[in-house]
Amino acid sequence: MDNSIHSGLSDLGGNYMSKIEINEDTEHNMFGIYKNTFLALTIMTIVEVAASYLPDGAYVTVILLLLAVAKAALVGAVFMHIKYDKTPWLLTLSVFVVPLAAGSILIFNVWKDWRGVAGA
Amino acid sequence: MNDGNFFRSPKRMLGTTNAAELGLLYFATAFINLLIAGTYALLIRTELWTPDPIYFDTAKDYNVAFTIHGTGMIFLVVVPLGAGFGNYLVPKMVAADNNDMYWPKWNNVAFWMLPIASVFIWFSQAPIGWTAYPPLSILMPGVDMWIVGLVFAGTSSSIGAINFVLTIWKGRAPYVKWMSMDLFVWGTLFTSFLVIIATPVLTAALVMILLDRNFNTVFFSESLSNPILYQHVFWFYSHPAVYIMVLPAFGLISTVIAKFSRTQVFGYSSMVIAMAGIAILSVSVWAHHMYTTGIDPFVRIFFTSMTFVIAIPSGIKVFNWLTTMYAGRIKLRAPMLFALAFIVMFTMGGITGVYINIIALDLNLHDTYWVVGHFHFIVAAGTLVAMFASFYYYFPEITGKMYDEKMAKLHFWFWFGGNFITFVAFQVLGMEGMPRRYYTYPEEFQLWHQIATIGAYLMGISIIFMAISIHRGLKSEKLESLDDPFELGSGYDYPEPFADYIKREHGEDLVIEHKLSIWAPAGAFSLVLPFLGLLAFTEGGPFARGKALESFSGSLGGNIFIVLFLVYLGFFFQKESSAHIGELNPVDKYREGERHWEIWVFLASEVIFFTAVIGVSQAIKWNSLTWPDTNDVLSVPYTAVLTFVLIISSFTMATSLEHVKNGDMEKFKKYLLFTIILGLVFLTGQIIEYAQLAGEGDVTLADNATYPLFSSIFYLQTGFHGLHVLVGVLFLGFVYLRARKGGYSKDNHTYVELIGLYWHFVDLVWIILFTVVYLI
Numbered sequence: 005m006d007n008s009i010h011s012g013l014s015d016l017g018g019n020y021m022s023k024i025e026i027n028e029d030t031e032h033n034m035f036g037i038y039k040n041t042f043l044a045l046t047i048m049t050i051v052e053v054a055a056s057y058l059p060d061g062a063y064v065t066v067i068l069l070l071l072a073v074a075k076a077a078l079v080g081a082v083f084m085h086i087k088y089d090k091t092p093w094l095l096t097l098s099v100f101v102v103p104l105a106a107g108s109i110l111i112f113n114v115w116k117d118w119r120g121v122a123g124a
Numbered sequence: 125m126n127d128g129n130f131f132r133s134p135k136r137m138l139g140t141t142n143a144a145e146l147g148l149l150y151f152a153t154a155f156i157n158l159l160i161a162g163t164y165a166l167l168i169r170t171e172l173w174t175p176d177p178i179y180f181d182t183a184k185d186y187n188v189a190f191t192i193h194g195t196g197m198i199f200l201v202v203v204p205l206g207a208g209f210g211n212y213l214v215p216k217m218v219a220a221d222n223n224d225m226y227w228p229k230w231n232n233v234a235f236w237m238l239p240i241a242s243v244f245i246w247f248s249q250a251p252i253g254w255t256a257y258p259p260l261s262i263l264m265p266g267v268d269m270w271i272v273g274l275v276f277a278g279t280s281s282s283i284g285a286i287n288f289v290l291t292i293w294k295g296r297a298p299y300v301k302w303m304s305m306d307l308f309v310w311g312t313l314f315t316s317f318l319v320i321i322a323t324p325v326l327t328a329a330l331v332m333i334l335l336d337r338n339f340n341t342v343f344f345s346e347s348l349s350n351p352i353l354y355q356h357v358f359w360f361y362s363h364p365a366v367y368i369m370v371l372p373a374f375g376l377i378s379t380v381i382a383k384f385s386r387t388q389v390f391g392y393s394s395m396v397i398a399m400a401g402i403a404i405l406s407v408s409v410w411a412h413h414m415y416t417t418g419i420d421p422f423v424r425i426f427f428t429s430m431t432f433v434i435a436i437p438s439g440i441k442v443f444n445w446l447t448t449m450y451a452g453r454i455k456l457r458a459p460m461l462f463a464l465a466f467i468v469m470f471t472m473g474g475i476t477g478v479y480i481n482i483i484a485l486d487l488n489l490h491d492t493y494w495v496v497g498h499f500h501f502i503v504a505a506g507t508l509v510a511m512f513a514s515f516y517y518y519f520p521e522i523t524g525k526m527y528d529e530k531m532a533k534l535h536f537w538f539w540f541g542g543n544f545i546t547f548v549a550f551q552v553l554g555m556e557g558m559p560r561r562y563y564t565y566p567e568e569f570q571l572w573h574q575i576a577t578i579g580a581y582l583m584g585i586s587i588i589f590m591a592i593s594i595h596r597g598l599k600s601e602k603l604e605s606l607d608d609p610f611e612l613g614s615g616y617d618y619p620e621p622f623a624d625y626i627k628r629e630h631g632e633d634l635v636i637e638h639k640l641s642i643w644a645p646a647g648a649f650s651l652v653l654p655f656l657g658l659l660a661f662t663e664g665g666p667f668a669r670g671k672a673l674e675s676f677s678g679s680l681g682g683n684i685f686i687v688l689f690l691v692y693l694g695f696f697f698q699k700e701s702s703a704h705i706g707e708l709n710p711v712d713k714y715r716e717g718e719r720h721w722e723i724w725v726f727l728a729s730e731v732i733f734f735t736a737v738i739g740v741s742q743a744i745k746w747n748s749l750t751w752p753d754t755n756d757v758l759s760v761p762y763t764a765v766l767t768f769v770l771i772i773s774s775f776t777m778a779t780s781l782e783h784v785k786n787g788d789m790e791k792f793k794k795y796l797l798f799t800i801i802l803g804l805v806f807l808t809g810q811i812i813e814y815a816q817l818a819g820e821g822d823v824t825l826a827d828n829a830t831y832p833l834f835s836s837i838f839y840l841q842t843g844f845h846g847l848h849v850l851v852g853v854l855f856l857g858f859v860y861l862r863a864r865k866g867g868y869s870k871d872n873h874t875y876v877e878l879i880g881l882y883w884h885f886v887d888l889v890w891i892i893l894f895t896v897v898y899l900i
């Protein structure tokens with residue numbers, strides 16, 4: 005990789021490039037936050053496994069899905085630092101929501117346009 | 125820029141990271157591929173001169189010819205040409221720093237995947253049509269190799285697309301404003317978004333075919349599942365793919381028309397909005413390829429409406445071009461002639477397209493030559509013509525010389541005439557009911573077939589004129605000035621190069637220098653090894669359908685390829701991990717402090733990939749009558765432990781990164797190692813799970829499996845995820861090696877951050893998978 009231009013640039017004060025600041029206040033207790041997140045994820049996983057033994061039913065499915073989404077959101081927000089980004093909504097929207105929405109159009113039609121009943 | 129020696133030095137061709145040079149390599153590769161795919165076209169047309177066999181002995185040989193022709197033209201000619209122009213033009217048009225792409229090394233990797241893809245595709249000789257519909261594609265030989273080729277081509281364009289997005293988004297000089305960029309930059313940007321969104325879905329579809337062929341899964345089985353499923357997934361990629369081809373052409377042609385009309389593009393912002401509209405709408409029109417499949421009527425109405433809507437922005441663009449010319453003074457040099465041809469042909473293609481979007485008409489015209497005429501008007505007569513126009517327009521800039529105008533005009537007239545004759549003949553044949561993809565036909569079609577064949581030969585001859593024009597141009601004298609080679613009153617006018625700007629503003633002299641990298645192409649080539657291994661395991665012989673599972677131990681060739689790859693990998697790790705950090709790290713000081721879009725864009729494409737894989741699996745599940753209770757067939761507590769392992773690994777990864785940020789290198793390395801070990805534990809756990817399931821129980825892919833569909837989606841989802849974990853572990857191992865050699869520091873740990881994000885993402889996917897696969 006060639007750094008010739010860039011090494012020069014860094015001395016120029018970077019006035020033409022907006023910088024994204026990461027919220028520095030949280031820096032110090034990050035380890036604690038990670039630990040708590042980890043604990044929360046563990047507890048939710050235990051609840052999930054327990055719930056999966058309940059008799060099948062719509063409400064169990066809903067609980068399980070909500071838990072999965074909550075866990076995924078935790079990983080995204082804390083471990084992937086989306087929460088600490090300057091514009092969390094922009095990241096969430098462009099990386100998760102839009103591709104999910106585009107994919108869902110496909111899935112909806114695949115489901116809707118299924119021919120016959122799938123065999124065993 | 126081109127000093128002529130470039131094509132004489134294999135080392136430079138292999139190792140170049142210079143976008144302009146890679147652009148030339150794209151052109152050269154695409155031109156060679158054009159000759160090959162064109163030869164196939166002529167063979168096809170020769171065969172159709174009479175209803176009797178002339179060249180091809182069997183229908184299958186004929187099928188091979190049109191498969192290779194179509195796949196080649198789309199994936200190895202037109203798409204690469206877009207990437208070639210992108211490489212050559214985009215860094216200049218956005219005054220990217222160093223006049224290069226954002227990731228020069230990856231740019232090299234992306235290019236070298238293309239010749240690899242070409243070789244696989246040319247040699248596959250698959251007889252399935254470029255659309256590869258099952259059940260045919262599951263039964264025929266050569267398809268595995270064809271798929272491997274397409275995966276290489278797709279990966280190449282995905283890497284290229286991410287690189288374009290980053291170059292335009294982040295590499296753009298601060299003084300290049302969005303709404304003053306050349307329209308080609310916009311075209312490339314939207315195309316790149318489409319590639320990023322759609323290509324992973326194609327990969328998913330192709331891998332499902334591969335699994336159906338070799339591992340006894342039943343995704344597209346006629347009796348157990350739904351072969352039409354493939355068409356949805358395939359066209360979800362392949363309709364956007366037609367716009368992936370045409371959007372860069374829109375951009376190129378806008379510039380040529382404005383230049384040769386000696387005015388500005390009319391309606392600049394409406395051009396940008398139209399392209400954005402096309403890009404967004406193009407993911408919701410795919411089922412117009414499936415009107416005759418007995419599709420759900422509700423779905424059909426939705427798609428016919430959306431398709432009519434997407435024709436509107438294309439129409440807007442045509443009117444803008446016409447207005448641009450009307451407002452200007454036209455000069456008819458070869459580029460302009462081709463540009464005019466583009467407008468005519470694209471309009472023909474668009475109008476014939478609107479016809480087949482009328483369901484009542486498509487019920488008759490589907491799978492006839494009408495459709496073949498439609499897309500040839502758009503792709504061969506349209507998109508390719510736009511590429512010719514721009515090729516001639518930029519020829520002086522690329523070579524410093526002028527092509528031969530007379531020959532170029534002959535090229536134009538023969539090409540344009542040939543296009544028109546052939547494709548109009550196609551439309552007529554279609555209206556009369558001639559179905560596509562047959563190597564014989566009833567007598568009454570002969571006249572129009574012969575007309576089409578004559579047109580095809582005119583096109584073939586035109587390429588000879590093109591070659592002569594280039595050849596004469598290269599032998600001619602250097603032009604004195606490149607400011608305005610066509611005497612139009614204005615030249616190529618790119619924005620001021622970034623280095624010049626720095627010099628003027630800050631008085632600092634920056635040297636533009638493009639380093640050679642031999643590891644980049646070596647990396648691309650090394651990826652051939654595991655795929656050759658896969659092919660050895662799967663193709664023909666004892667590894668035929670369903671036997672691949674048993675044959676891993678049995679295939680000597682396959683094992684040799686895999687071992688070679690591992691050896692290479694070890695060597696590469698050893699070598700690269702001790703390289704100077706500046707060599708390796710693509711993110712330099714200039715971009716520091718900004719968000720790491722490179723990984724986020726990649727993750728976005730991963731999100732759509734897993735949405736497709738998980739979503740399709742769910743759709744299969746919802747439509748099945750018999751579905752096992754997961755608690756009976758899988759071990760939930762066992763997997764819960766694996767889930768727990770992955771969650772800990774996310775925690776250790778995050779902790780590790782925090783330590784390197786604080787400069788605590790020992791703890792950084794320790795937690796990194798933990799993460800790797802946990803990743804390995806997870807993988808081992810999954811292998812054990814697979815082994816147990818394969819041995820006994822209901823989740824098998826054996827011929828007499830109790831739950832073939834459940835098993836298919838189980839292995840698809842967990843398998844793809846496992847592959848991601850494996851890749852993650854490899855990258856983590858690499859980072860760890862580097863870390864031990866002191867490669868990272870408090871201020872320099874971008875790679876750790878990137879791999880960390882990837883790792884957490886893989887964990888996130890597993891959290892979802894654990895619920896949808898094991899719990900509900």
Ligand code: HEM
Nearest residue numbers: 366367370412413435474477478480481490491495499502
């Ligand atoms: C202007 C609006 C367009 C409309 C309304 C339209 C409509 C259609 C329809 C309905 C079909 C399916 C026909 C059938 O199989 O029965 C089709 C096929 C096709 N179109 Fe278009 N199209 C349009 C533009 C384009 C563009 C811009 C491209 C390429 C850049 C394109 C490339 C293709 C290709 C390649 C096929 C055939 C694929 C195959 O079956 O092998 N179309 N089009």
Ligand SMILES: [Cu+2]
Nearest residue numbers: 363410412413
């Ligand atoms: Cu389409």
